[in-house]
Each structure stands twice: as C-alpha cells, then as structure tokens.
Amino acid sequence: MTDKQHNWQALLQGRTPTPVQAQAIPALLRGEDVVTTARTGSGKTLAFLIPAAARGLGRAVRGMQPEVLIITPTRELAVQVRDVARELNLSAGRITGGITPQATRAEATGKGVIVGTPGRLKDLITKRELNLSRVQYVVLDEADELLSLGFLRDVGDILRAAQAQARTRPQVAMASATFPAELRSVAEQFMNRPTRIDVNVPGAPAVPQDVLAGASDATHLLVHTTRDDLLDTVAEHVRTALAAPGGCVVLFSRTKHLVKRRAQKLTTLLPHEVVAPLEGNMDQKKRERTMTLLREGQSRILIATDIAGRGIDLPEVRLVVHLDVASTAEDHVHRSGRTARAGQPGTNLVLLTPEQRQLWQSVRRKLPQALQPPVTPEEKQIDPAIQETQGRKQTPRPPQQATRGGPAGSTANAQRRRR
Incomplete structure (x- = not known):
C-alpha cells in the first residue's frame, strides 16, 4: 500500500470518517470486493470514491476509456456522484439518458471516472464507443435497485463486458441503504468472495438476512x-x-x-x-x-x-x-x-x-x-x-434466467432503463 493510500483520511479534509467509511475504505484499498449496506446520509458516496482517489485512479484518459465505472439507477444520482468525484479532483463525466449523443461524448471523453445509468452505458458499450479495457474498479450505487429485474439484464451485461474487456479483473463494490437477502446471491455472482459490511440501525428486521438501514435519527x-x-x-x-x-x-x-x-x-x-x-x-x-x-x-x-x-x-x-x-x-x-x-x-x-x-x-x-x-x-x-392494490417489486431471478426470459424487457423494465 502506497503512502497516499495510507493517508486516505486526508481526502476527508479534516472530517472524522463515518462508520461506513472507516470500515469500507480500508477493505477497498486492500483490493477486496465489498458489499456495503448503511443508512442514507452515512457517507457511502465518499466511501467508494475515496479508494479510487487514494489509488490514483480516475485521472484524465484518452477517448472514452475510464478507469472507474460507477452505475446508478437514476440520472439525478449520476450527476450527484459525478460532482462529488470532481470535488476529489477526479476527472469525472456522466453517461445518462436525456442528453444528446454529442453532449454525451463531450461530457465523457477523456474522463477517468464515468458515472452512468444502465441503459445508456450498455448502449455505448454495444456500439463500442465506451471501451472498458482500462477499467479497474466498478461500483454499483443503490445496488438493490440495480439488481432488481428492471435493471438486472443491463447491469449484468455491463459487468460481464467489464470483466471480459478489462486487462485485469476489476474490483467490484456495491453500496445501498437496503439490501434484501435474495439480492446478495445475485450480487455475489459478479464478485470475488466479497467482504460484507453492514452498518445497520437498532432493531432487527422481520427477515434477519435482510438489511434495511435507514434514518434512525428521524x-x-x-x-x-x-x-x-x-x-x-x-x-x-x-x-x-x-x-x-x-x-x-x-x-x-x-x-x-x-x-x-x-x-x-x-x-x-x-x-x-x-x-x-x-x-x-x-x-x-x-x-x-x-x-x-x-x-x-x-x-x-x-x-x-x-x-x-x-x-x-x-x-x-x-x-x-x-x-x-x-x-x-x-x-x-x-x-x-x-x-x-x-x-x-x-x-x-x-x-x-x-x-x-x-x-x-x-x-x-x-x-x-x-x-x-x-x-x-x-x-x-x-x-x-x-383497499387499494399497488404493483409490488418481483423477487429477482438469477441473471442467467433473467437473460433468457424473453425479449429485451417489458414496458415496465423499459421505463426503468430510460431513467
């Protein structure tokens, strides 16, 4: 581990590390794959960005060949994560729906960190405009949403493309405030013996294996x-x-x-x-x-x-x-x-x-x-x-089954990918 990695706390600019940062950052700097579940507002974004900055990843590159790839379920979150990355002096751009192909290229070209939504990322990978050969670190932010059926196929394709194209196997981190037990088995298909870090709130949920962290101070x-x-x-x-x-x-x-x-x-x-x-x-x-x-x-x-x-x-x-x-x-x-x-x-x-x-x-x-x-x-x-009835989220199937299960997606799935 380099001196810069040892001094990762300097990137917090005098702030005390939150519990999730204190646990997740050292594990990520050791090169471990990590599944992190912690309450909202607990500092998860910095917990997965600081290891990239401390390792010297996310510098300016040629073309669209990022070293760090961060996947989010919504455009707004992608913009937010990109802005936090820039505050750490990382070269960061975003790839999401809602902007023109020309604006996307201007935003993402030369950036060592790409933050994007699944549908647009997969589209540019398929068109070979986004090259994942240099990717060393992949993050799924709001991983429980990304591994639900609305996004699962696209996210699985992106992760498989990263693992196939990259020169060395990328490190994978997943973070969320909730991580139901059935999603862990899906997540672990893309990870190498992941370290599990659960910074939970008092009071066990009804299903012990489910982790539902939230705003306990409210x-x-x-x-x-x-x-x-x-x-x-x-x-x-x-x-x-x-x-x-x-x-x-x-x-x-x-x-x-x-x-x-x-x-x-x-x-x-x-x-x-x-x-x-x-x-x-x-x-x-x-x-x-x-x-x-x-x-x-x-x-x-x-x-x-x-x-x-x-x-x-x-x-x-x-x-x-x-x-x-x-x-x-x-x-x-x-x-x-x-x-x-x-x-x-x-x-x-x-x-x-x-x-x-x-x-x-x-x-x-x-x-x-x-x-x-x-x-x-x-x-x-x-x-x-x-009593009113509302659509419930379906229990996710393993990626292989989801991939074989019919055409590219139902109307509901297509709507989620367009976020």
Missing part, C-alpha cells in the same frame, strides 16, 4: 387522513416545517400523474412557496432545473415519485411525507432517508388513508423497529372492500 410519525383531506393535511404540515427560513420538504407520490396533479394543487394551497415536481417523464432540462431550484433554495418543496428516494442529497430536508404508502419496505427506507442526514434532525411522516391501511401493514411488518412510527388503533381497522 422522528417517525403517522397521521390518519382521507383522500379528500390529504392535500390540506400535508399543506398544514409543510407550513409548520418551513416556518423558519431555509430547509426543504420532500413529498412522495405513487405515480407520475399524481405528482403533476398534486403539484398544481399544492401550488394553490401554498402560494408563497415554489412547488417543484420530479418524475420520470420530465425531460432532462426540467429535471435538472428542479434539482437546481432546490439546491439553491429557490424552491423548498419537492414532490416526486420514488425516483427521488434513491440517493439524492438535498440540503436540510426537514420533513419527508409519504402521500402514498411505499410499495415495499425497501422503498419506504429510501424515502425516509432523505431526512435526518449527517446528524441533522428531521421528521418522517406517513399520511395514511383508509384505502392504504392493508398495504401499510405489509410494509410496517418488514421495517426495523427504529424506523416505525408509533402504532395507532385505526391503522388496524381494515375494510378489505376498499
């Missing part, structure tokens, strides 16, 4: 409401959360249509605030405009689909509101983790209508105790006749 609340009163209720909580200057709130809706409709209504209910929507059908310029408004404080209210639950870091999120119950416990954890980050306070609020009580009971059972709001008598009063 205050977790549940409030009963009705469909008709839902937006009036959330407006009241938002006003309270934003009474003091600064900060923001994040509201989660189940569908793109609901995001649009509720954003319009909340703009009327909260006339002194800018309500910023974020959903997958928005073009890239609108998505980037939304994130800029939030990060610059021009907007303090984000309403989004679960696209915003995956790793997106916003300054001082005081309140997260589940306008609709998440489809899975994993999604609930990712949503909740937008608040109470890096030691700051925050509140995670479930607004529960009678139609969603059954789904909430299913999600609640799988959450660690530390992430559960106090139980209320009403939530167990379930009328089966009015």
Whole structure:
C-alpha cells in the first residue's frame, strides 16, 4: 500500500470518517470486493470514491476509456456522484439518458471516472464507443435497485463486458441503504468472495438476512387522513416545517400523474412557496432545473415519485411525507432517508388513508423497529372492500434466467432503463 493510500483520511479534509467509511475504505484499498449496506446520509458516496482517489485512479484518459465505472439507477444520482468525484479532483463525466449523443461524448471523453445509468452505458458499450479495457474498479450505487429485474439484464451485461474487456479483473463494490437477502446471491455472482459490511440501525428486521438501514435519527410519525383531506393535511404540515427560513420538504407520490396533479394543487394551497415536481417523464432540462431550484433554495418543496428516494442529497430536508404508502419496505427506507442526514434532525411522516391501511401493514411488518412510527388503533381497522392494490417489486431471478426470459424487457423494465 502506497503512502497516499495510507493517508486516505486526508481526502476527508479534516472530517472524522463515518462508520461506513472507516470500515469500507480500508477493505477497498486492500483490493477486496465489498458489499456495503448503511443508512442514507452515512457517507457511502465518499466511501467508494475515496479508494479510487487514494489509488490514483480516475485521472484524465484518452477517448472514452475510464478507469472507474460507477452505475446508478437514476440520472439525478449520476450527476450527484459525478460532482462529488470532481470535488476529489477526479476527472469525472456522466453517461445518462436525456442528453444528446454529442453532449454525451463531450461530457465523457477523456474522463477517468464515468458515472452512468444502465441503459445508456450498455448502449455505448454495444456500439463500442465506451471501451472498458482500462477499467479497474466498478461500483454499483443503490445496488438493490440495480439488481432488481428492471435493471438486472443491463447491469449484468455491463459487468460481464467489464470483466471480459478489462486487462485485469476489476474490483467490484456495491453500496445501498437496503439490501434484501435474495439480492446478495445475485450480487455475489459478479464478485470475488466479497467482504460484507453492514452498518445497520437498532432493531432487527422481520427477515434477519435482510438489511434495511435507514434514518434512525428521524422522528417517525403517522397521521390518519382521507383522500379528500390529504392535500390540506400535508399543506398544514409543510407550513409548520418551513416556518423558519431555509430547509426543504420532500413529498412522495405513487405515480407520475399524481405528482403533476398534486403539484398544481399544492401550488394553490401554498402560494408563497415554489412547488417543484420530479418524475420520470420530465425531460432532462426540467429535471435538472428542479434539482437546481432546490439546491439553491429557490424552491423548498419537492414532490416526486420514488425516483427521488434513491440517493439524492438535498440540503436540510426537514420533513419527508409519504402521500402514498411505499410499495415495499425497501422503498419506504429510501424515502425516509432523505431526512435526518449527517446528524441533522428531521421528521418522517406517513399520511395514511383508509384505502392504504392493508398495504401499510405489509410494509410496517418488514421495517426495523427504529424506523416505525408509533402504532395507532385505526391503522388496524381494515375494510378489505376498499383497499387499494399497488404493483409490488418481483423477487429477482438469477441473471442467467433473467437473460433468457424473453425479449429485451417489458414496458415496465423499459421505463426503468430510460431513467
């Protein structure tokens, strides 16, 4: 190990390493493949970028021949990781949907670190524009999402291409706030005896092998409401959360249509605030405009689909509101983790209508105790006749089966790849 690798803590610029950084970085510097699960806001991005910087990877290169390849499920997260890499003086670019081929080449050419979404990465690999022969280090950020069926085929193809093209077998790191047990067997097919690092929160989940880390410092609340009163209720909580200057709130809706409709209504209910929507059908310029408004404080209210639950870091999120119950416990954890980050306070609020009580009971059972709001008598009063049904994520199959299972993907899979 070089002197620079020994001095990796200098890259934190005086900050104390978080638990996940203290455990993961030395393992990665030893050359081990690593699966890391830790709560959101715990410093996972630096935990997998610092080893690259300490080893001297990620320098400027010729063409599109990166030394470091980082795969993310969303465009917003790709941009965020790229920007953090640049803060470490790494030469970093991104390859995602939503930008022209010319802009992609300008962004990615000469960069030692490429951060991208699966569909676009695979497309450029297939066209032989992205050359993986120099890749030494591959990271899957939000690995549980990337190894679900919506992305599994593309991610598997990218990892196999990296292993086939690279001069030496690339080191692989996977990081997420949630990592269900069934995904570990999929992950390990691409890794060499991976080291498992779980920095978990108090309270064991219902399935011991599942790891659901989340924002344990948040205050977790549940409030009963009705469909008709839902937006009036959330407006009241938002006003309270934003009474003091600064900060923001994040509201989660189940569908793109609901995001649009509720954003319009909340703009009327909260006339002194800018309500910023974020959903997958928005073009890239609108998505980037939304994130800029939030990060610059021009907007303090984000309403989004679960696209915003995956790793997106916003300054001082005081309140997260589940306008609709998440489809899975994993999604609930990712949503909740937008608040109470890096030691700051925050509140995670479930607004529960009678139609969603059954789904909430299913999600609640799988959450660690530390992430559960106090139980209320009403939530167990379930009328089966009015319960809403939501699409559940399928249990992932091994990559070989997923690859053989029909055409390139269903409509749902195609939509996820276009993120």
